[in-house]
Amino acid sequence: xxxxxxxxxIGAGALLAMAAVAVLTLGTGDYPIAPADVxxxxxxxxxxxxxxxxxxxxxxxxxTAVLVGMAxxxxxxxxxxxxxxxxxxxxxxxxxNGAGTxxxxxxxxxxxxxxxxxxxxxxxxxxxxxxxxxGGRRGLQGYRFILIGVGMTAILNGIMxxxxxxxxxxxxxxxxxxxxxxxxxxxxEEALPLLGVLIVAxxxxxxxxxxxxRMLEMGDDIAAxxxxxxxxxxxxxxxxxxxxxxxxxxxxxxxxFVALIAPNIARRVTRAPGPxxxxxxxxxxxxxxxxDWLAMHSGYPLPVxxxxxxxxxxxxxxxxxxxxxxxxx
Amino acid sequence: xxxSPPLSTIDTVPEQRVRRAAGLLVALxxxxxxxxxxxxxGARFLTPGEVWAGLVDPDSPYYRIVHEMRLPRTLLGLxxxxxxxLAGAIMQALTRNPLxxxxxxxxxxxxxxAVATSAAFLGVATFSGYVWFALAGAAAVTALVYAxxxxxxxxxxRLALAGAALNAALYSYVSAVLLGNTASIQKVRFWTVGSLAxxxxxxxxxxxxxxVAGVIxxxxxxxxxxxxxxxxxxxRALGARPGLIRAMVIVAVxxxxxxxxxxxxxxxxxxxxxxxxxRPITGPDLRWMLPYTAVLAPVLLVGADVLGRVLGSPGELxxxxxxxxxxxxxxxxxxxxxx
Numbered sequence: 001x002x003x004x005x006x007x008x009x010i011g012a013g014a015l016l017a018m019a020a021v022a023v024l025t026l027g028t029g030d031y032p033i034a035p036a037d038v039x040x041x042x043x044x045x046x047x048x049x050x051x052x053x054x055x056x057x058x059x060x061x062x063x064t065a066v067l068v069g070m071a072x073x074x075x076x077x078x079x080x081x082x083x084x085x086x087x088x089x090x091x092x093x094x095x096x097n098g099a100g101t102x103x104x105x106x107x108x109x110x111x112x113x114x115x116x117x118x119x120x121x122x123x124x125x126x127x128x129x130x131x132x133x134x135g136g137r138r139g140l141q142g143y144r145f146i147l148i149g150v151g152m153t154a155i156l157n158g159i160m161x162x163x164x165x166x167x168x169x170x171x172x173x174x175x176x177x178x179x180x181x182x183x184x185x186x187x188x189e190e191a192l193p194l195l196g197v198l199i200v201a202x203x204x205x206x207x208x209x210x211x212x213x214r215m216l217e218m219g220d221d222i223a224a225x226x227x228x229x230x231x232x233x234x235x236x237x238x239x240x241x242x243x244x245x246x247x248x249x250x251x252x253x254x255x256x257f258v259a260l261i262a263p264n265i266a267r268r269v270t271r272a273p274g275p276x277x278x279x280x281x282x283x284x285x286x287x288x289x290x291x292d293w294l295a296m297h298s299g300y301p302l303p304v305x306x307x308x309x310x311x312x313x314x315x316x317x318x319x320x321x322x323x324x325x326x327x328x329x
Numbered sequence: 330x331x332x333s334p335p336l337s338t339i340d341t342v343p344e345q346r347v348r349r350a351a352g353l354l355v356a357l358x359x360x361x362x363x364x365x366x367x368x369x370x371g372a373r374f375l376t377p378g379e380v381w382a383g384l385v386d387p388d389s390p391y392y393r394i395v396h397e398m399r400l401p402r403t404l405l406g407l408x409x410x411x412x413x414x415l416a417g418a419i420m421q422a423l424t425r426n427p428l429x430x431x432x433x434x435x436x437x438x439x440x441x442x443a444v445a446t447s448a449a450f451l452g453v454a455t456f457s458g459y460v461w462f463a464l465a466g467a468a469a470v471t472a473l474v475y476a477x478x479x480x481x482x483x484x485x486x487r488l489a490l491a492g493a494a495l496n497a498a499l500y501s502y503v504s505a506v507l508l509g510n511t512a513s514i515q516k517v518r519f520w521t522v523g524s525l526a527x528x529x530x531x532x533x534x535x536x537x538x539x540x541v542a543g544v545i546x547x548x549x550x551x552x553x554x555x556x557x558x559x560x561x562x563x564x565r566a567l568g569a570r571p572g573l574i575r576a577m578v579i580v581a582v583x584x585x586x587x588x589x590x591x592x593x594x595x596x597x598x599x600x601x602x603x604x605x606x607x608r609p610i611t612g613p614d615l616r617w618m619l620p621y622t623a624v625l626a627p628v629l630l631v632g633a634d635v636l637g638r639v640l641g642s643p644g645e646l647x648x649x650x651x652x653x654x655x656x657x658x659x660x661x662x663x664x665x666x667x668x
Binding site (some may be wrong): 085087088091093134143144146147148150151152153154155157158159161162164165173177179180255256257265275301302305309312313314316320321323324 | 377428454473476477486489490491493496497498499500501502504505507508521522523537560597598614646647649650652653654656657658659660664665
């Protein structure tokens with residue numbers, strides 16, 4: 001693994017900014033706590049009431065937000081590297097729709113939260129497998145892969161719409177809330193499994209897949225000539241990235257566009273080739289925590305997915321136009 | 330020019346013309362058959378004879394069922410299929426892009442986002458209210474997609490990807506709007522799937538002028554679009570005005586997609602599928618392709634609606650779901666066989 005000082009500085013800066021916003025978020029609520037007191041409490045110096053509110057009530061939610069942001073960004077970084085396209089994120093290629101369709105089916109059937117999470121993971125992985133299967137012998141190359149994902153997304157959207165017409169009103173509200181992504185009521189039981197997955201998956205993606213993916217960005221033939229097992233690497237990285245994204249979706253719903261934006265920003269600011277896994281994760285965490293803070297201060301009970309959706313929509317239009325100007329689209 | 334006939338004779342191969350005209354008659358027969366099936370199918374199946382009696386004879390026991398319930402639904406399917414099919418065909422011609430489809434490129438989603446906004450924030454609840462918002466939304470996305478992907482360097486895949494990205498953004502906006510308002514989820518959730526179930530004569534009456542205007546503009550654009558296929562310079566030499574043609578197509582697509590979406594929600598793949606099925610018969614000549622598309626797209630839509638009612642019985646599977654699930658695999662097939 002090559003360590004670039006620019007990437008390290010940017011990753012560390014994003015993490016610091018994320019920590020600052022997290023302190024503000026921890027102080028926000030029915031019982032406001034000043035930032036200085038939040039820091040004191042986190043260091044174990046606060047009074048008992050503040051310790052309870054922060055450590056028991058608010059911290060688990062913020063930690064979930066951080067982990068979800070990291071996981072989505074990591075998955076998105078791998079996807080964009082494999083597709084060699086800034087738009088090739090799991091949001092657009094059907095992975096999150098696969099997770100959403102399976103989760104929706106569970107909601108409509110009246111399943112428990114655990115069943116919903118398991119279904120979301122299974123749905124995301126199944127979609128990734130189907131995309132690989134349709135990709136066929138010639139393997140998943142650039143645009144073919146993207147178009148297969150676009151087709152899958154369209155089919156899954158149809159099925160999701162149909163499922164939404166099946167449920168009764170309350171279930172639909174729950175289903176839509178889940179599909180948008182929200183951290184309300186999320187805590188350790190969501191955060192810990194996700195943390196486990198990240199601890200296992202990220203080192204594999206960063207150390208085992210990262211260098212190969214960086215070479216793959218130069219083209220399949222060059223990478224193969226340099227001794228990269230092209231097909232195995234691509235399929236393996238794709239499945240693992242899908243697993244990470246689906247687990248994030250299982251924890252808080254598929255928070256829109258984090259997987260698209262974070263790796264984009266990371267690549268632009270670090271100016272480094274390859275998946276930029278760790279800087280992307282830092283920026284992803286900053287994005288979700290900041291979006292959650294914005295949602296809390298909107299004066300209206302917005303789920304975080306609405307904020308990232310709005311930010312992401314704007315970013316997307318800008319990206320489309322700038323890619324067009326640069327003649328890349 | 331290996332093997333293809335000299336340009337001057339393309340138009341005048343009589344045999345080919347007869348074959349195409351005969352094919353169009355067969356397609357028309359299929360359309361009539363599907364329309365009869367669409368009217369006949371339901372809780373009580375009507376034979377073609379009973380359908381005819383129900384249509385023309387006020388004393389027939391089926392007159393009320395046919396006129397109040399089944400005819401509006403079938404006619405709505407006809408109009409919407411026509412609109413989406415033609416919109417897809419002229420978009421494919423204009424962008425020279427075999428993957429252009431109003432659903433895939435986000436135009437229907439743009440109309441749907443505008444309608445959801447009007448329903449949730451402005452309390453609009455009727456077609457005549459929706460339609461203007463839908464037209465505005467469709468126009469905005471058409472212009473954006475065209476600006477992003479209409480350039481000469483745009484590849485089919487890139488345009489489809491730009492559309493997919495817009496779709497994702499618009500869908501997340503629609504669900505955000507619906508989340509803020511549980512009552513509106515109930516009201517528009519059927520609509521956001523794409524369904525003919527709410528058809529009535531009032532909606533039909535208001536939809537028709539938009540679709541007719543769109544169809545006329547699309548058909549007028551057929552000949553100049555053929556010229557434009559040779560490139561801007563060649564088209565100018567043939568007396569066509571590229572800027573005007575582009576404007577015509579954008580207006581037609583907006584009218585067709587916006588009004589169709591306002592009437593029954595975003596429906597995907599009709600505009601992609603039919604031109605692809607028609608092209609092997611007619612070749613790229615739009616003067617044949619558009620009529621074929623206009624006849625066969627309603628066959629697909631009304632057929633999909635009947636299929637949805639068969640598969641979903643005793644309820645129904647919305648037509649938008651059926652076209653997505655039928656059209657998706659064809660799209661995947663096209664991608665798979667493409668180089």
